[in-house]
């Protein structure tokens with residue numbers, strides 16, 4: 001009877017990439033100063049024996065880095081591994097442990113490019129495992145329970161932090177220091193309590209199996225950079241970034257409703273004339289950029305980033321540019337994903 005019960009448990013792969021969830025501090029009171037990306041995946045799993053209550057887990061160390069140092073090559077490597085594992089009949093779901101600083105970018109990239117119905121959950125922590133009230137163990141337990149849940153199938157990529165289940169597309173790191181670091185402006189999808197999932201909503205934007213993008217067909221990612229808007233910002237920054245060899249799009253992290261300083265508008269227009277796409281996003285952490293408000297996007301051939309923040313706008317632009325450089329098509333993609 002015991003072995004039958006064992007066999008019926010979902011089989012979850014845990015891919016470890018580093019971050020605070022794999023961090024260690026000098027003492028239990030070091031919640032903020034510690035070294036990230038130290039603990040190996042087997043040790044992480046051994047530290048949470050409760051995982052065996054909800055799943056049969058296996059671990060794999062894909063990399064061991066702080067997420068602020070993640071490159072496009074790292075992202076492609078991780079996504080390809082997730083894609084391969086998601087096709088295996090002995091894998092029911094995938095959990096990725098990750099540093100929290102750029103976790104939202106990785107989660108959105110996987111959401112856009114991995115073709116699977118199987119749950120993929122990206123998870124991190126705000127305190128290292130050595131700290132008082134460390135949050136990584138419960139976050140990981142929650143992630144594994146979501147990855148093994150039938151209710152989570154076909155809903156794209158998730159992030160589980162602080163008992164909440166967030167859509168990888170919507171979630172962003174809003175607060176540093178605190179364990180309630182991750183928020184979605186449209187709300188979380190659900191919660192995990194004692195390993196049980198409670199769902200309240202589902203994502204509406206295209207993802208995973210419904211996506212026109214597929215990691216198995218993406219060889220490289222085009223260069224897309226971000227420039228920040230602020231009082232007295234010079235056009236020289238835009239010019240310098242625009243002169244970067246091979247650049248295909250520039251994300252303008254504008255003020256307010258994606259507004260652009262009068263001295264920067266001509267710099268962006270010149271780049272557009274050279275074939276570089278201009279995406280208007282905003283530095284404001286919530287709301288969304290309205291097309292043709294603040295700037296005449298139709299007239300300039302610019303694209304608006306919808307409700308995606310600058311870093312997520314960069315992820316979607318890179319993925320979209322693997323298929324098209326037409327700003328009308330790019331805008332359609334920004335509405336749909």
Ligand SMILES: NC(=O)CC[C@H](N)C(=O)O
Pocket residue numbers: 018019020021036065066067068098099100101102124125126127
């Ligand atoms: N809380 C964290 O995971 C931050 C640690 C590190 N800066 C990273 O993003 O990997």
